[in-house]
Amino acid sequence: MVNSSVSTIIGLMSGTSGDGLDIACCEFTNEKIWHFKIIKAETIPFTKELEQSLQNAHLLDAESLECLDLEFGEWMGQAVKDFCLKNNLKPSAIASHGHTVFHRPDLKMTKQIGNGFALSYAAGLPVINDFRKLDVILGGQGAPLVPIGDALLFSDFDFALNLGGIANISMDHQGERIAFDTCPFNLLLNHFALKSGKAYDDGGNLAKSGSIIPEALSALNALDFYQQYGAKSLGRENISQDFLPVLNHDTYLPKDVLATLSEHFAACIAKIILDHVKDKSTKHRLLVTGGGAYNSFFIQNLQNKICHSVNLVLPEKQLIDFKEALVFAFLGVLRLRKETNCLASVTGATKNNCGGTIFGLF
Known part of the structure; x- marks a missing residue:
């Protein structure tokens, strides 16, 4: 597989939104430029117990976290095995993002669980995971990792925006690729939608019915994160320490907080x-x-703000839902080919690198 111009590999993405596992079986062809095809893709919902465990993983002691790491790896492996059997798929390997528990690049620390040995054994396939650690050791943010996929798979777009739990953007700038987290997104929107009894703000309708809170909007704009320039990333810790204290006021209605966040993000x-x-x-x-691409209220607001210079493109549903899983499959292909899969111009590391730990025999 490593030397082949055609690679078939499964990408797994468990994002910060924490609602399920995205599985995408993808084919990549290298003919001077890269081409891709998503053969089959599906989101496997977490069980309620697993979802709760993952959401609270950052609160666990070391022994309990190790147990969850193994449990989650085995669960993902079984999910992949079932997915392949159901769809008669024979991929060469699995590339897994894992579930982020801690992300503190300032301390050269990042932790994504979903044990590679347990995943490989349960699925019966080789696994590449732990994509962030090398870049962090090299002084980088370890995130975002998707921009090399944007550069090599989606070069016909000037900008690539992903609206997941956290929003990030990728673009070419002065001859090199740059990217960074722009702001929180579904992590905060879902949090306040829950306060209205909804799992998420469907189409942004709750936000549309609310009113912007001027003092909250000003406080959000003044947060330290927005005063940083260059490579930067957000973690769940930033949400709880920096953003929620600005928004958790008894007098604020959830719909008004959502309206404020929608305006702030746009x-x-x-x-x-x-x-x-x-x-x-x-x-x-x-x-x-x-997932944020389905928030039509936000999308319209963003389009209105950029329409004179930029056309906003929403692709087909499969790509909206599975682009990150697709790109992690691609990162796995690049790792197996021993080619750069993480850009220093994006993360701020001392050099480009080829991250990812390989489990299983090739």
């Missing part, structure tokens, strides 16, 4: 995009994927 992302538009006389293209 303005923040629009400013980044417009600041990086190279030629103001030419229409640029923005690819939007991730």
